[in-house]
Amino acid sequence: MSEAEPTREPKVIKRYTNRKLYDTVESRYVTLDEIAEMVKQGVEVKIVDNRTKEDLTSVTLAQIVFEEEKKKNQMPLSVLREIIRRPGDSITDFISTQVSPRVDALKQEAGQRIDKLLGRDGDAPELSPAALLQQSQKAFEAWQTRVDERVKATLEGVLGNLPALGRDLDTLVKRIAELEQRIAQLEEQKKK
Numbered sequence: 384m385s386e387a388e389p390t391r392e393p394k395v396i397k398r399y400t401n402r403k404l405y406d407t408v409e410s411r412y413v414t415l416d417e418i419a420e421m422v423k424q425g426v427e428v429k430i431v432d433n434r435t436k437e438d439l440t441s442v443t444l445a446q447i448v449f450e451e452e453k454k455k456n457q458m459p460l461s462v463l464r465e466i467i468r469r470p471g472d473s474i475t476d477f478i479s480t481q482v483s484p485r486v487d488a489l490k491q492e493a494g495q496r497i498d499k500l501l502g503r504d505g506d507a508p509e510l511s512p513a514a515l516l517q518q519s520q521k522a523f524e525a526w527q528t529r530v531d532e533r534v535k536a537t538l539e540g541v542l543g544n545l546p547a548l549g550r551d552l553d554t555l556v557k558r559i560a561e562l563e564q565r566i567a568q569l570e571e572q573k574k575k
Contacts, residue, residue: 393429394421398439404430419447 396418397405406413421428422444430443535556 393427
């Protein structure tokens with residue numbers, strides 16, 4: 384299926400009493416999986432009962448969510464139980480009162496961890512994505528340098544009694560440095 388542009392008018396899918404779904408635009412029967420794919424591609428769909436003309440879109444989309452959950456079995460049981468315990472609440476109400484605050488708390492915690500990792504104060508101004516990437520790269524390079532120094536110190540300690548291997552190590556270190564320098568030059572050329 385090719386990726387469809389989101390349309391202004393929803394694609395009408397008729398649902399018959401035998402539960403078959405008929406795409407009125409493409410003049411063919413479709414499955415729930417095909418409707419799910421349409422939605423993923425941004426196509427607006429409207430499912431209507433062929434006989435009563437009742438809008439069955441939300442019921443059908445809920446059924447698609449249910450079928451996806453059956454396949455993946457990823458939704459925590461506690462969430463499913465909470466949805467059932469609140470029969471008067473819509474899923475939208477449940478998400479806004481139960482899920483959204485938890486997601487916001489997780490976002491805030493993730494932001495604090497990133498700030499800590501990057502050595503920023505909580506009061507520091509927000510960085511642009513490019514500045515954040517640059518700062519992250521610098522932090523990673525500093526961490527990598529510390530790791531490299533520890534590895535080198537460990538190897539030098541182990542190889543201190545093995546002069547021939549030590550010379551080989553020095554040669555390898557020099558070659559690695561040359562390769563790193565060449566990579567940096569290539570990256571600079573690529574930027575131009």
